[in-house]
Amino acid sequence: MNLLIRLLITAGIVMLLAHFLPGVAVSGLAAAIIVAIVLALLNAIVKPILVILTIPITILTLGLFLFVINACIILLADKFIDGFGVDGFWTALLFSILLSISQSIAYSFLKEGKKN
Known part of the structure; x- marks a missing residue:
């Protein structure tokens, strides 16, 4: 259940960032959910190898090179998913930084809800 909530939160953040960041495009909510799933899989399988x-x-x-690895993970997800597009490396770098910050904030609210 917690994994599903995290995936939906990540999909919402991806949709929000795609709306505000020029150079990032998501075709819809279904594509954002697929992006969240693919990013979770790439972060679990490919990222440890790269690190x-x-x-x-x-x-x-x-x-600081870990930021480059995160941007490469975003670009790799861009290649796998048709409804998701990132224009270049610097856009992917900015997207990955903003996604990480947003996820940290959102997940901290999720943990606070568990304590009460």
Whole structure:
């Protein structure tokens, strides 16, 4: 149940960011839900492999290279999903940063609701 709520929250954030960010397009709610599912799968499967392979450069950049990995995950999701489009690397980087911040805020409200 918690996973479903998180996916729906992420889909809503994707829709919201696509509305406000130029260069990001989502064809509808169904596409946003698919984007949320694909991003969850890519973050669970591909991202750990990329993080391990890029440990030296991540250490040299004090962790800032993880932003590049997140942008690559967004661009990879763009290639897999027809109803989702990102114009370029810098747009994907901005989208991934805003998505991460928005998810952190939304998930913190979800945790506060559990405590009460």
